[in-house]
Amino acid sequence: MSISTGPIASRQQPSVFSSASSVLSSAARRNLRQVLLAIVLPVTVIALWQWAGNGGSLFGGVLPTPDRVWHAWKVWAFGSAGLGLNPYSGTWLANLLFSAERVGKGFLVAILVAVPVGVAIGWNRIASGTLDPTVQLLRPIPITAWLPFSIAVFGIRDMGAVFLIALGAFYPIVVNTAQGARDIERNLVRAAMMMGAGRWTILRRVVLPASLPAIFTGLRIGLGIAWTAVIVAEMIAVKSGLGYVLWDAYYVGRMDVVIADMATIGLLGLISDRVILLIERWVLAWRRLQSFHS
Template sequence: MEAGSLFRRLFRSRGGKWLLAAILPVMAVLLWQAAGTDGALAGGALPTPDRVWSAWITWAFGKAGPMTLSPYIGTWADNLGYSAMRVAKGFALAIVVGVPLGAVLGWSKWVAAMVDPSIQWLRPVPITAWLPISLAIFGIRDFGAVFLITIGAFYPIVINTTQGARDVEKSWIRAALMMGARPIDVLMRVVLPAALPSIFTGLRIGLGIGWTAVIVAEMVAVKSGLGYVLWDAYYVGRMDIVIADMVSIGLMGFLSDWLILRLEYSVLRWRRMQSFNG
């Protein structure tokens, strides 16, 4: 069988797609492993994959004895959970504020003229610049992290929702008005559903930024979570944990994005069929 047709068959089958996706990471890990000597790389600064893996296993499944004080035994799931909860809370808050606000901004020229400039003016301020204010107001507490995630996720959500609401077909709104819809009906039953494809784009970007924000926040503003462990492990020279932590963050971001995609897939059936037919 020639290589081209083998590739096509791989691409079409579900398992084949996984296989294709695995080629690059597997190669990277093998190269990384091969480049290291004595389980280390870059003059001992970086551990090789096997060291990272065993550190990760201990971090995830190790049972700490009564006399051990190491924070890297059996604490992986807890820290993962803390970070995930913060992202979930901050993301939910960003949705609750961003989606309705975006819908109104896209729908009403007056509200947009009043509010949009302020949003555009605050938007360039990076999440890291909000850290001091967050610390000053909330201290070393959970909500400080949630606050930063909300700010980070808010902008892409509100901007994409606004865009989606602005691009709603005029004739859909006219049709709704002709059938006796009140402004609230137009907003809830026409503008919001019509903007959903854009909203989902905003959600995906926002969630990605949410994971960035939680790591930044945990490095400074709280004493738990993947971001805290990352910085803490660096200070005590545990680069194996640092790398295992990074891979965990990537995995969580990937998984949560996949969840949104699944949700989008089931909610936007009409949209999918539209692009299929058109």
């Protein structure tokens, strides 16, 4: 997981480029600098890669150059006028949506189970004693080890992939949520009790909001694992989606499609993480103010 420190980091950095053009506003200049800094490395790598493989490929024809990958990607996305039987022509969006839908379903299941369980573990001694040991026992089993189990129980169907995604995302969410609920400031709970709040009200109106920062940390880690899980599941346990295409294209020697597929996964992971980050900023506005003040 890369942790975005974008706007915060730029605030804290000494203004090295402050003598630059004053035509742009300082905020716009900061953003522009951020974008330029961000693309330096990928652009350099792609340029070197293209240059090194001037015959169209590297490593004795195994690795296609970026222009070929880009071409394969375009055909995969928009189709070509050629034969209609090419599985890598115009099927990009459909496969992307298969994967995204599985991630969405699995991640949602993970949230719906992990948040209540995590709050219970962090908040209630009996729940903690009952649930936490089992969670900690199952947690070291990697989702890849669950693959045979998943295929045996759910078959080569969507449910198997959703199960693996939900399971993978469950652990970081439950662990972080429990930590958040456990770390709640004692006087906040006392204040709520003093004002006549019952146990249920305290859970809903004090413990849950106080745990939200930790919950969001768990969500971001969990989403990363969800993308890993969907690719693993589709490579083995389902016959569609980006993970399926990845393995399938490899078998027929289409490394250009393999790389386009990898890039697609990376972009989707990045975008979905940004979406969580945006929701977090909106939900935790009170916390953002806090960190800027201190």
